[in-house]
Amino acid sequence: MSPVSGRAWRTAAVLLPAGAAVAHIGPAVTWLPGVRLLLFPGLAGTGRPRHVALTFDDGPDPESTPHFLDTLDVLGVRATFFVVGEHAVRHPELVRETVRRGHELGVHGWTHDRPWRPAFARDAAEVARTVRAVHGLTGRRPRWYRPPYGILTASRWRAARRAGLRTVLWSAWGRDWTADATPASVRARVAADLRGGGTVLLHDSDHHSAPGCWQATLAALPAIVQDCWEAGLTVGPLRDHVPDGAGGRGRPDHRPSP
Incomplete structure (x- = not known):
């Protein structure tokens, strides 16, 4: 082998792993709201123009999730809960109760880990495992996937597609996982990006956030839902948000009296 060829092989040996790493983590750029909304509106959860999809991550949690279910019952609103598989199998009755009350479940991974290294086989297995768990507990196969931390990688995107799931992130969030979050700050952060056709991200658990x-x-x-209603927007799960979804609850004319 000539010196030139040797240098070429050594360069390739360095560039190929680097290229693989870029390919793996490249989709994570969709974490940036501007990029997501402009280039990937479906990934941002853009749906019916006069509807807002209400979604919750990180449950189920027996300490907190029942309070959200009760509040949503009072509001007459249904939502999509993205569950972590290992939590779901620990609390099967809570999973069933969530569905019994009219909410839908999405997949948030088997664990809530950060996906920095390529792991196609592991990601495919864990997403499929969560799908099987949800289906087995509820008799309903989930349709949606949201990666932990909202960090989408090539392997997780591929795993979701292989499992027949549609990946959905969000267009508005409350930054409600921080220790300094307050009801006012959560409402204000959602309101800053609230628009018809958007998807709101909140959390019904502090499993992976600041305690409490x-x-x-x-x-x-309640104030977030009221803000939607006052803007003339309906509120509901993702199944009512996509163009082929059926209409559902949470219409302004169904809201309770103040």
């Missing part, structure tokens, strides 16, 4: 932060979210929830 779910209480700020819970306290803000």
Whole structure:
């Protein structure tokens, strides 16, 4: 082998792993709201123009999730809960109760880990495992996937597609996982990006957040829904948000009296 060829092989040996890493983590750029909304509106959860999809991550949590279910019952609103598989199998009755009350479930991974290294086989297995768990517990196959931390990688995107799931992130969030979150701050952060056709991200658990932060979210929830109604927007799960979904509850004319 000539010196030139040797250098070429050594360069390729360096560039190929680097290229693989870029290919793996490249889709994570969709975490940026501007990029997501402009280039990937479907991934941002853009749906019916006069509807807002209400979604919750990180549950189920027996300490906090029942409070959200009760509040949503009072509001007459249904939502999509993206569950972590290992939590779902620990609390099967809570999973079933969530569905019994009219909400839908999405997949948030088997665990809530950060996906920095390529792991196609592991990601495919864990997403499929969560799908099987949800289906087995409820008799309903989930349709949606949201990666932990909203960090989408090539392997997780591929795993979701292989499992027949549609990946959906969000267009508005409450930044409700922080220790300094308050009901006012959560409401204000959602309101800053609230628009018809958008998807709102909140959390019904502090499993992977600051302890107790779910209480700020819970306290803000009625005001967030009221803000949607006052803007003439319906509120509901993702199944009612996509163009081929059926209409559902949470219409302004169904809201309770103040």
